[in-house]
Amino acid sequence: MSEKEFLENYDIHEFDVPLCTVDMAVFSLIENQLNVLLVYRDEHPCKERWALPGGFIDLNKDKSPEAAAHRKLKEKTGLGSAYLEQVETIGSPKRDARGWSLTVLYYALVDITRVTLPKVGKKTVWMPLSELKPRSLAFDHGKLIDVAMKRLRSKATYTALPIELMPAEFTLTELQHLFEMILARDLQAKAFRNRVMSANMVEETGGSKISGKRPAKLYRSTKVDRDTYFSRPLQS
Amino acid sequence: MSEKEFLENYDIHEFDVPLCTVDMAVFSLIENQLNVLLVYRDEHPCKERWALPGGFIDLNKDKSPEAAAHRKLKEKTGLGSAYLEQVETIGSPKRDARGWSLTVLYYALVDITRVTLPKVGKKTVWMPLSELKPRSLAFDHGKLIDVAMKRLRSKATYTALPIELMPAEFTLTELQHLFEMILARDLQAKAFRNRVMSANMVEETGGSKISGKRPAKLYRSTKVDRDTYFSRPLQS
DNA sequence: AATATATATTGTCATAGTGACACTATATTG
DNA sequence: CAATATAGTGTCACTATGACAATATATATT
Structure with missing residues (x-):
């Protein structure tokens, strides 16, 4: 079989694949406090809970996971550019009720004076880390914030x-x-x-x-x- | 709609999802030379070229991407434990002819005296980095080795x-x-x-x-x- | 106007890990 | 026993840090 034939017969939908998302911990400094951006979930799963901005990679729009993260950052903060760094990719069968899911976690550092939260669309809020209740967040996002924060802390030392x-x-x-x-x-x-x-x-x-x-x-x-x-x- | 109803109606196969793999740069020291483990590809795509050990996450066997990496490391080297570290997750529409693909890259450091390459199954070989022709490898695996090597170099400084x-x-x-x-x-x-x-x-x-x-x-x-x-x- | 006070900023010194390089130690070889 | 090659150490200058005392510059108070 030629490569061409192989590719014509290949159908990814034949296989069990993980859900594949990008999530971001967007940090900002507001009144001398570290804050993280949260988005309200209107839909299942984890309906009516707060979550990190993120979502599925759009195979038509996104040329890379970074591009997906930048797109979502722009949607949520209006920022076309900001410091964005990949932290870690975390996956398990349990973290999303829809099935085996994998998320590429990023963190972003933004200058709050340049941010304009969108007036329409999803509800977004800046949550001070000191007031955050990690267990109350959607999915494992409390843990994701912790992982991102550890990375930021490490970076701050050097x-x-x-x-x-x-x-x-x-x-x-x-x-x-x-x-x-x-x-x-x-x-x-x-x-x-x-x-x-x-x-x-x-x-x-x-x-x-x-x-x-x-x-x-x-x-x-x-x-x-x-x-x-x-x-x-x-x-x- | 309740969450239960939502989940019953959810079908991941309705959506375009990326191919999702784990790849590993397994380093060893042989005769004072750094080597990396390569696996021969018998099948399309990139048939008859050398590639990094890796492959699809098995949703039934693997509880996490790390677990998938450990499983593949064991298959290729016989090692039940070894130093394994996630490097970066890389994805693009182009890197695999089958479509938009995402790979979680790891590197492993192994003591060559404890390795037993499998006698049956896929052909595997230790390739000295000095003799490696990155462009000749399957997919973007030449670049992946470079990324892993940069991480190892960085780690060696501190x-x-x-x-x-x-x-x-x-x-x-x-x-x-x-x-x-x-x-x-x-x-x-x-x-x-x-x-x-x-x-x-x-x-x-x-x-x-x-x-x-x-x-x-x-x-x-x-x-x-x-x-x-x-x-x-x-x-x- | 002089003084108290709070915050910003600098001076000084001990400490510790590194790079450079000369030096010593211990084996083999002829 | 000398030559030699490799293993390992002594010494010193350099530099960034931590600790903490000291100084600078504003406002508030009297």
Whole structure:
């Protein structure tokens, strides 16, 4: 049999295949709190529960799982571009009542000032991580958020990635607070500042911000390569 | 409609779904060379070309993509356990002639002295990476090996993971050669030894190995947690 | 206007892991 | 016993970090 004949006779519907989805933990920083984007489910399964944005890969629209994730991110946040990273692919016969299902999990870091939640369509909400009840979410999405959060935490120890969550201009103290929140521990101001400055990850804007007493200098991200790692991770 | 009714009426075969596979880059160390396991394809598509071990997730046998990978590893190498890590999930409409396909890529590190290739069934071969012609492989498997290798290289800068490739007993010079091969650069013997010893990743066996002149002490892995990272990555 | 106070920012020093490279140790070979 | 090859160590400079004291600059208070 030639390859042509083989392909003409091949029918994927003859086989048992898993459900195949893409899910995303979209993180943002709102009033000094880490938030994650949730979408309300109007339909079965897990009807009337909150879930991560995501869904089936559209074989006609999507050229890759990344493309599917970007499409869904755009639908939910209006953002055409944002930091998006694949975390892990998780599958089991149990996680979706419809059958054996596989999801490619991503996380996205967005600057909340650039987001416009859609006014029509599905209900979406920013949920502070501190108020999240993981068990209440649809499917295993509580666990997925946990996996994504662990990855973000790990990244924060050896890259400046969380800077993606900051608005256009920010102070180093604000940035330090963000890292402290992600890492769930306090950092030394001097060590943190040396680290950030020597990596050339930010530059002064010239402006300053008064948040009480001494004004803090404002910085912007220099948009260097996200893959540039610090020469040492923060100590545990 | 109740959830029960919904599920009874749900038929995955109504939808266009991607082909869903698991592929593995199984690395081993043979005669001081990094090798990768290849399987000969008897059937279309990509008939009569070499490919990575892998294939469709079996919804009846496999409880997770990891389980599918472990099952295939056992089939091809006889190994019931080995270091196995998910790398990335890659999909596109083009990579498989049968249609839109998604593969969860893993890499495995095996001790070649514990491997027994199956005598019956598919032809399998250990291919030295130095002799590999990536373009000649089936599908995009050349690229997959490259992705897996990049991950292994990255890991070698901040973990002792490659130790999984070594036999039960080995000398530090041999281990250093392995790291040098993976990283594609020379390392300082003193720095390397300090690093390995202070992390308590190996212990002396008491024996020694004569490979010419002064005998080298033999060590074994202490099987500490694979997730314990060095406090600093090797400099680039 | 001087002082208290809160937050921002910097100075200083000890510590620890790395790279570089010279040096020592221990076997075989002729 | 000397030459040699490979194994393994001593030493030092460098650098990023943690710890914490010290300084800077604004507002609030008197």
